[in-house]
Amino acid sequence: MAISIGLASLIVVAVSMAAYFFVRQVKLWHTMSHFERAVPGRAYPLIGHAYMFDRDPRAFFQRMRRWFVELAFEDKERKSRVVWMGPVPVIFPGNPEDIETILSSSKLLEKGTFYRMLMPWLGDGLLLSKGKKWQKRRKLLTPSFHFSVLASFIDIFNEQAQILTEKFRTLNGQNSVDIFPMVTYCTLDVICATAMGKNIGAQKGNNKEYVQAIIAMSDLIQERQKYPWLWIDAIYGLLPSGKIHNRYLEILHKMTKSVIYERLGEKQQMNGIKETSKVSSNGTIGKRKKMAFLDLLLEVHEEDASFTIDDIREEVDTFMFEGHDTTAAAISWVLFMLGHHPEVQEKVHKELDQVFGNDRDRYVTSEDIQKLQYLGCVIKETLRMYPSVPLIGRQLEEDTIMSGHMVPKGTLVIIGIFFLHRSLDYYPEPDVFNPDNFLPENVEGRHPFVYIPFSAGPRNCIGQKFAMMEEKVILATLLRKLKFHSLQPIEDVNPIGNLILRPSDGISDGLIMEVTLRT
Numbered sequence: 001m002a003i004s005i006g007l008a009s010l011i012v013v014a015v016s017m018a019a020y021f022f023v024r025q026v027k028l029w030h031t032m033s034h035f036e037r038a039v040p041g042r043a044y045p046l047i048g049h050a051y052m053f054d055r056d057p058r059a060f061f062q063r064m065r066r067w068f069v070e071l072a073f074e075d076k077e078r079k080s081r082v083v084w085m086g087p088v089p090v091i092f093p094g095n096p097e098d099i100e101t102i103l104s105s106s107k108l109l110e111k112g113t114f115y116r117m118l119m120p121w122l123g124d125g126l127l128l129s130k131g132k133k134w135q136k137r138r139k140l141l142t143p144s145f146h147f148s149v150l151a152s153f154i155d156i157f158n159e160q161a162q163i164l165t166e167k168f169r170t171l172n173g174q175n176s177v178d179i180f181p182m183v184t185y186c187t188l189d190v191i192c193a194t195a196m197g198k199n200i201g202a203q204k205g206n207n208k209e210y211v212q213a214i215i216a217m218s219d220l221i222q223e224r225q226k227y228p229w230l231w232i233d234a235i236y237g238l239l240p241s242g243k244i245h246n247r248y249l250e251i252l253h254k255m256t257k258s259v260i261y262e263r264l265g266e267k268q269q270m271n272g273i274k275e276t277s278k279v280s281s282n283g284t285i286g287k288r289k290k291m292a293f294l295d296l297l298l299e300v301h302e303e304d305a306s307f308t309i310d311d312i313r314e315e316v317d318t319f320m321f322e323g324h325d326t327t328a329a330a331i332s333w334v335l336f337m338l339g340h341h342p343e344v345q346e347k348v349h350k351e352l353d354q355v356f357g358n359d360r361d362r363y364v365t366s367e368d369i370q371k372l373q374y375l376g377c378v379i380k381e382t383l384r385m386y387p388s389v390p391l392i393g394r395q396l397e398e399d400t401i402m403s404g405h406m407v408p409k410g411t412l413v414i415i416g417i418f419f420l421h422r423s424l425d426y427y428p429e430p431d432v433f434n435p436d437n438f439l440p441e442n443v444e445g446r447h448p449f450v451y452i453p454f455s456a457g458p459r460n461c462i463g464q465k466f467a468m469m470e471e472k473v474i475l476a477t478l479l480r481k482l483k484f485h486s487l488q489p490i491e492d493v494n495p496i497g498n499l500i501l502r503p504s505d506g507i508s509d510g511l512i513m514e515v516t517l518r519t
């Protein structure tokens, strides 16, 4: 009797849940029927459009590119469209006006499910936090990216750029080389020195365990994002890749924490001479060493104890993640494009000669950076064609009108930066590399939301100026001495868009180039 009552209750609960789910799905289906599909095929109950997705990430991204560029952005009406990822509808805005609605809103700031895989590593750092917490953190951290702080990092950019140049110089055309990992080690050294104040010497082959962990971690997260069954922590933790993930996580957190406590200890020791430990105009702590982001965060912690050591760890890890892969991809794609466009490379070389004369060794200064206008156009055009962050997401926190229809609260929205930047509507020849697209006269009159490599609005990239400065210093240092020649045809190197836009020619995931000395 007891069993049959239990069984009956179970059945009632199951049937009610199924009915609730069914009604909810029918309502959702009806609401979304106002939006055209972003993919050519039908969506079926439960699986949605998932049957159309290629397992091979390269083929998948190419297919998405055809669908979204042609169907969405180049459709006459440029309406936002829907894709059913299983039973979950995802809206892809198809015009800059809808993108502006989302990104410029001070209420639509939540990132959504796709970012969940980053949580174990980055916690509630600036990239992932939401609501009041995000607002408070953003306000706290914004002064850390003030120009005077960034200017104090310029020596670090120069130092690491020179090490990279020397590494390339010694190759001098003897071999083809995959530039991607070399540039990544360089940007990793830069971010460790600027975020943590620690020189980990990745370019020199030091700290191998940490370097391997940080590079592999991004790859593991990207892999995990693709397969929903890996999203469940309990399952993932039992699988070999989950075990590796957790081991790397431990290495990464251990390093960040040990640097934080080391720095905190040093700071406390210096408390006796507290006055000199305040940041000075050239970004040094007293006479000791350069300020790192970490020092600024420790100062915030001293003034406001509710900003805890764990909070600092989350922010430092967020900078470590956001601040090395993005810039490595951006610099590598610039070199790859220059290697395919010798006439553009020649113009960059000329500009460098005008600014630096015959001096190919001195450090790049803030004043030089201002003068390198054409290099700036090259960087921007590369970020148009190969935006380091190709897709960003939001989970709507309130009902929102897009393309004239209501999208209910809770819906996932994905903004395809890569697809937007390749649209014929906004760039006359979207697949042609043309830095002149960013000459002031050509930028004038362009809708501000058709070019958004750093996102836009209140939740844009806080590291944008840092990134542009770092890119210019590294490229100006490399290109004063070196010439780059790409060895893979452009059409063979398809970008794969996950967290970061990476190259793949189907054989290697690198950018293979010949590097020679400039005469």
Ligand code: HEM
Pocket (backbone or CB within 6 Å): 111, 126, 127, 128, 138, 318, 319, 322, 323, 324, 326, 327, 330, 387, 388, 389, 392, 393, 452, 453, 454, 455, 458, 459, 460, 461, 462, 463, 464, 466, 467
């Ligand atoms: C070329 C280099 C870079 C590109 C293209 C880039 C792009 C972006 C984009 C598109 C976002 C928005 C992400 C989203 O909404 O999901 C973002 C956010 C962010 N970026 Fe960057 N980024 C770059 C470099 C950096 C650097 C060097 C740092 C730090 C030193 C950094 C720190 C951050 C942080 C902390 C956020 C989260 C901001 C917030 O939500 O308030 N980024 N970045």
